[in-house]
Amino acid sequence: MKTIGMLRTALFVPATRPDRIDKALSAGADAVIIDLEDAVAHALKSEAREIARKKVLENVRGKLIVRVNAIGSGHNRKDLEFVPAASLTGIMLPKVESGDHIREIHERLLTCEKDRGIPPGSFSVIALIESARGVQNVFRIFSEAITPAREFMAAFGAADYSLDMGINITRDGAELNYPRSRIAVACRAAGKEPPVDTPFMIDLKDLDALRTDAGRAKALGFQGKLCIHPSQIAPCNEIFSPTPEEISYASRVVEAFEKSEAEGIGALQLDGKFIDYPVVERSRRIIRLSESVGRVK
Ligand code: GLV
Ligand code: MG
Numbered sequence: 001m002k003t004i005g006m007l008r009t010a011l012f013v014p015a016t017r018p019d020r021i022d023k024a025l026s027a028g029a030d031a032v033i034i035d036l037e038d039a040v041a042h043a044l045k046s047e048a049r050e051i052a053r054k055k056v057l058e059n060v061r062g063k064l065i066v067r068v069n070a071i072g073s074g075h076n077r078k079d080l081e082f083v084p085a086a087s088l089t090g091i092m093l094p095k096v097e098s099g100d101h102i103r104e105i106h107e108r109l110l111t112c113e114k115d116r117g118i119p120p121g122s123f124s125v126i127a128l129i130e131s132a133r134g135v136q137n138v139f140r141i142f143s144e145a146i147t148p149a150r151e152f153m154a155a156f157g158a159a160d161y162s163l164d165m166g167i168n169i170t171r172d173g174a175e176l177n178y179p180r181s182r183i184a185v186a187c188r189a190a191g192k193e194p195p196v197d198t199p200f201m202i203d204l205k206d207l208d209a210l211r212t213d214a215g216r217a218k219a220l221g222f223q224g225k226l227c228i229h230p231s232q233i234a235p236c237n238e239i240f241s242p243t244p245e246e247i248s249y250a251s252r253v254v255e256a257f258e259k260s261e262a263e264g265i266g267a268l269q270l271d272g273k274f275i276d277y278p279v280v281e282r283s284r285r286i287i288r289l290s291e292s293v294g295r296v297k
Helices: 018-025 042-058 076-082 099-116 132-136 138-143 158-165 174-189 207-220 230-239 244-262 277-292
Strands: 009-014 031-035 064-067 090-093 124-129 152-156 224-227 268-270 273-275
Touching (some): 009 018, 018 031, 018 042, 042 064, 090 099, 099 138, 132 138, 207 230, 224 230, 244 273
Parallel strands (some): 031 064, 090 124, 124 152
16 A cells, blocks of 8 residues: 655645646645646636646656545546546545545545556545534544555645635634544544645735644644645745754653663653653654654754
């Protein structure tokens, strides 16, 4: 089973803008998502598929994901006929609300993989949770038993969620605490990687507000954020990478603990903080993450 790997940032580009797709691939995001769904006018769906297919076939550079249309949209099968090729990392499936959607997309992808001679389970799926029903069912969605194995990861979509709920998204984002927390906890409970957060849409120019919003999502357990403008990439990569202070403290924790463990002591204090096994394990994870983002202490 292939996996997407770390996703601090994934930048959306409409499939109808091939010029922007090329730029996006070198803009520093961990992945690029070519959109066939809501950023594409209904009349342009088939043109969009052609462009997405061409870009996927040309891709040699990075993690490329295509957001196909939802299962019941009438476009999904056609999208899947066009886009999957070996150079595609995975697809994003919008409007996921039940385990049936997971089983259905898995079956449809198995057919694509078989037709193209690609090993089953090669394409990962980012399932967008973006409705009250999706949020309510999130644990069941990600607990669906799938064979052969395929990676499923969650992302949160606040625009559709706010439409479904009839609520406004505010700068403070307090109304998103519940769905974010529920999604993050459910993913971990189902043994999945941490989810990716909704794009920040309410003020594209305010990068400080974006940083605050990303920090909130990180604090609730998200690993990264969907981006809708290249200017959002650097601040989000920064927020979702460990800080130099976190890395150096984590290294000190591991060092001090290993020394005391060798002396038969399982807990200690460092800078007035209590350190035991879970704290050390968390520090080790911070160090591993810092290595994968190319940061050292
Ligand atoms: C993304 O698709 C969203 O609805 O926020
Ligand atoms: Mg949406």
